Amino acid sequence: MTARRPPSSLLTLLTRMRGPSPGLGSSLLGGVLAAGLGLASFAVLVMVMWISSPYPDSGPGGALHVAAALWLLAHGAELVRTDTLSGVPAPVGVTPLLLLALPMWLLHRAARDAVYGGKEDAPLVGVRTAWAGVVVGYLAVGVGAAVHAAGGVLRPSWGWTAVCLPVVAVTAAGAGVWTAYGRPRGPGGGALLVLPRWARQLVLGAQGPEWAGAGARAAAAGAAVLVGGGALLVGVSSLWHLWVAREAFLHLTEGWSGRFAVMLLCAALVPNAAVWGASYALGPGFVLGAGHVVGPLASDPAPLLPPFPLLAAVPEAGAGGPWNWAAGAVPVAAGVALGAFVGRVSVRRSPWWAVGVVLLAALLCGGLMGVLGELAGGPLGVAALARFGPVGWQVGLAAAAWAVAVGVPAVLAVRGWLRRRPAGAEREGVVPVPLPAPVQAPPEDDFGSEPYDFARVEAEEATKAVWYRDEARETRWAVLREAADHGKANEGQANEGQGNEGEGNEGEGNEGQGNDAKTPDGDGGQGGGEPREREPGSR
Structure with missing residues (x-):
């Protein structure tokens, strides 16, 4: 059984314009609509910046080229800047993760509504039809946007575009269809349907979706604690270096429109900064220029960094101290949260089952953090600016190692405590009250x-x-x-008063x-x- 939701008004309008029978056509229109809304949002933002700029470098056509290029950058595609002082094209590969949320949400919503068919009483559209229609419609608009952006100063890298754009479309649309059908097979089992049967049995074992679902939830909890702890570290360091951040913000640009653009860029890079903080707490740290690593044990940022407010939170060069080492509490908390999630569902299971789920959760958490670390960093130029941000595989290995080292003792401790709690709750003088039988x-x-x-x-x-x-x-x-x-x-009193005992009482009762x-x-x-x-x- 799946819960039906009313379709969106835009998809209903498109369905009425097309005809009464939804299917592949409405799914294609949903994908086109999702891509169009994303492009329109970026175009409006860039045009506002262009209009408010006192000295624009190009006309409205150039602003639209930049909007299309930023839309592709939001999907993870790398851009190439051609108007450099040296004349050498410089890559721009740092994806603002906050911008990635917009196309993901639009694709998810379009695929979910495509399953419902545009009418409340219409039958559900098939999985492959809705998914393929949304993906094809979205990619058709994406190819046009890439061709249009190729004529501007920020040109997309065709290799990165051919990989990142389909991956985002396929993933987000698949999640939307899966949500529309009620999330079958649990949070972990449905994602492994692409594997062969022998591989699914090897990964899932005899427990199947329950084992994978528990591991996926624990991995999500651990990753959330890591990212949240990284954001906390960045916030504390920014407050500590507040004067430096203020000076960088004021000297970076003078006009109010430029400062507003810098503020928007900082807001879009806040999730990236949280991932950078998580990488710092895990141990590998992040790279600030080729050969310059910033970590809790030692900090060596590049000497000629551009003035930027978020970079003011970077620790000073030198060996780390106790305050830097205190960042290790973040992965410890993440491992405890991961173990607690597994321990709650493994009370009636064997200890080996719980340890196996922790290992699976550590693997998933490491993979997720590795992907986030790779997306949060990238090149901002050539030579010293060839690498900025965390190294994905290092972040993934460190997250998995912390999860295993802390999660296994945590799950055994939580599991043991929960198994002893019912016996300790029966104290003297406490009599269990049986529940009444249910009444029909x-x-x-x-x-x-x-x-x-x-x-x-x-x-x-x-x-x-x-x-x-x-x-x-x-x-x-x-x-x-x-x-x-x-x-x-x-x-007796009445009989004594009348002088007649035993008579007359028959008539009076x-x-x-x-x-x-x-x-x-x-x-x-x-x-x-x-x-x-x-x-x-x-x-």
């Missing part, structure tokens, strides 16, 4: 109420349970005996004589019209 729902004709209305049934069951208890029955018999004795006393024959013990009771009840303990 009464039929609608019995009470005239809606189905699944248990309030009246529960009230009657509670009343019956109290009425037939021995304590309640003994209390009722005591009240009946007291009433019978009181009736006998009133009867002598309760004492009538009840002597009806009560089991011969004592007086209530009138004969009341129902008789057995005394507690009698058979």
